Amino acid sequence: MARTRLYLVRHGEQDPASDHAPTGGLSPLGREQADRLGRRLGTVPFTAVHHSRLTRATQTADIVAGHLPRVPRHACDYVVDRTPVPSPGQLSAYPDRWHAWFDGVPADERDEDAVALRAAVEHFGVVGEKDRDELLVTHNFVIGWFVRHVLDAPVWQWMSLNQAHCAITVVQWSDDRPPALISFNDTGHL
Template sequence: MARTRLYLVRHGEQDPASAHALDGGLSQLGREQADRLGRWLRTVPFSMIHYSPLARAVQTAEVVAGHLPQVPRHACDLMADRTPVPSAGQRGRYPDRWLAWLDGVPDDERDEDASALQAAVEHLGVTGDKDRHELLITHNFVIGWFVRHMLEAPVWRWIGLNQANCAITIVQWNSDRPPTLISFNDTGHL
């Protein structure tokens, strides 16, 4: 029985001075969070670190990778900051109370009908011939989408599944049973 275990982590705290910048880096606390995360994960047999190309995720990955020097890493567009928004034909699948907020999502973050996020799940959530552990350093809504998928919840249910900075969510695929949510938003290492 082969399994794939993905460790989904939201980047460290963003520098408040760049909070309104499109691509701000980490605060000092964010760097400390990433360091604690790296120390906590150093015994996991990761085969790869995938991270969002945004500065706060890149910097988180750099700090964590200092504790995992043998693990290859790469910027991965599948981990980019995305917000699932319904297309015109899918708006009825979302509660009315969220539609105005979703209409205001900036164009560069919009993922219509979560097509890119679903592609990320389909690409990364597969099993092979042997066990695989991978670290994904990404953003809140990306993790929310993976969790929603694992729970087979309605398409809008990623809303409100909020991740703490550098918290760990673990999802697992097995070759002989349905996917499983192992842990959600674990901050015990922080």
């Protein structure tokens, strides 16, 4: 029986001087976090590393890749920084206290009704003929969405999950059981 195991990692800490701009790179601490992450994951038999195109995620993946020299890596549109925002007809599925917060989500991060994030789960959450381990270097809300999906939690639950920089969350799909959360926000290597 085959399985797919996804290692979901939030990028390293962004340089505060960048004021959280999309082009902002890693801080010195973020580079150290990425190096520690790479050392921790160096023995995992990854088939691929997928990373967001944003500078902080690309730099994290580059540093981690130094510990995974034979693993192919590439920028991947499925793991870009997205915020699942409800359409007006779906707003009632979210707690009232968060409704106003959605107005501040930047246009380039908005993923109405999580259409793109649902596609990401569908793309990565498949089981092939043999075991597969893949690393996704991404962003907090993307990881929250995957965890919410695996736990079959309410649609808004991604908002209550916070991932530390370079922490490891592992989710797994098997051909003989529902998806499972293996670990969440593991920071033991940091």
